[in-house]
Amino acid sequence: MNTKIFLLLFSFCIIPLSLSAQIGINTNEPQVPLHIDSRGDTNGSSNISDDVIVTSDGNIGIGTLTPRKKLEVQGNAIITGTDLVEGNIKSNIISAQQALRINTSDLTNVSPTLEIFANNPGEGLKLEDGTQTINNEPSMRMIPVMQEKAGDPGVMQWVNLPLVTKTVTGTITGGTSIGTSYTNIGTSMTLNEPGRWIIFVSFAAVNRSTTPSNNNRSNVFVSLYDVTGGGNTEVTRVASSSESSGWRVSIPQLIHLVETTSSKTFQVKAKSLIGSSNYKVDTDFGTPKLFAVKID
Numbered sequence: 001m002n003t004k005i006f007l008l009l010f011s012f013c014i015i016p017l018s019l020s021a022q023i024g025i026n027t028n029e030p031q032v033p034l035h036i037d038s039r040g041d042t043n044g045s046s047n048i049s050d051d052v053i054v055t056s057d058g059n060i061g062i063g064t065l066t067p068r069k070k071l072e073v074q075g076n077a078i079i080t081g082t083d084l085v086e087g088n089i090k091s092n093i094i095s096a097q098q099a100l101r102i103n104t105s106d107l108t109n110v111s112p113t114l115e116i117f118a119n120n121p122g123e124g125l126k127l128e129d130g131t132q133t134i135n136n137e138p139s140m141r142m143i144p145v146m147q148e149k150a151g152d153p154g155v156m157q158w159v160n161l162p163l164v165t166k167t168v169t170g171t172i173t174g175g176t177s178i179g180t181s182y183t184n185i186g187t188s189m190t191l192n193e194p195g196r197w198i199i200f201v202s203f204a205a206v207n208r209s210t211t212p213s214n215n216n217r218s219n220v221f222v223s224l225y226d227v228t229g230g231g232n233t234e235v236t237r238v239a240s241s242s243e244s245s246g247w248r249v250s251i252p253q254l255i256h257l258v259e260t261t262s263s264k265t266f267q268v269k270a271k272s273l274i275g276s277s278n279y280k281v282d283t284d285f286g287t288p289k290l291f292a293v294k295i296d
Contacts, residue, residue: 032065033054034053037051038050038052049063051063099111103116104117168291169189170290173281173288175280176281178279182223188265189290190265191263191264196260198295200254201253202252202286203282204251205250205252205281205282206285209278220272220273221240221270222252223238226264239252249282250279252270266292
């Protein structure tokens with residue numbers, strides 16, 4: 001055998017062969033290591049919807065010459081069978097023609113609906129559109145109620161329903177005498193935030209000292225006063241329930257909506273139609289209550 005031929009064959013056997021080239025199928029101008037042009041009509045970056053390529057980074061592209069991930073498909077795809085994704089799915093739109101089942105691998109008996117399985121307390125459905133808090137205060141959340149968006153049938157949105165965002169508690173003092181003219185029966189209560197507030201007043205007024213003759217009527221009246229800045233303006237008043245003979249028990253209850261544009265201070269006052277100081281704020285019939293809740 002010719003010595004030169006023997007040495008050439010020997011070098012191919014013991015020295016690794018390294019080639020740098022691009023393979024094109026149905027194209028004379030492959031643009032990546034592997035380029036398949038099904039229709040044979042690719043011109044630069046034109047007519048690439050039918051192309052399949054593999055880049056030097058190992059990314060596979062279908063319908064694109066520059067795949068950004070291990071697999072990028074420019075166009076629609078159909079997958080039959082079970083598709084297992086062990087990671088996150090990021091999508092602008094997810095469309096399920098039959099059903100969408102979340103947080104379970106059991107795909108039997110799926111009905112045409114949305115099914116979300118919660119394996120632990122606190123898991124489940126969370127819908128957010130950026131309006132779930134007011135002034136970024138987590139304690140001031142909206143009521144979780146949604147309704148159809150006006151002019152956009154089928155689209156749901158959060159609605160700004162009245163809700164309790166803050167509570168202010170005042171004091172009705174037990175044992176306070178109720179005279180025949182309006183007098184304070186507790187401490188004043190200041191609402192520092194502008195908005196709409198519902199004020200609640202409830203207590204029992206008991207006459208243990210005398211049995212007046214005017215039965216079956218209201219003998220105790222309660223009034224809410226605006227005393228902001230030293231003022232003394234009556235806002236509203238209520239009468240107690242009617243009484244019967246014997247120990248006279250009146251249970252006034254006042255519920256009133258006020259709308260404030262600045263800080264306001266309110267005072268609860270009461271008076272009796274019976275002789276001076278016969279009625280007192282009682283605690284045997286429950287704790288006297290005075291508080292306000294901010295609804296928006």
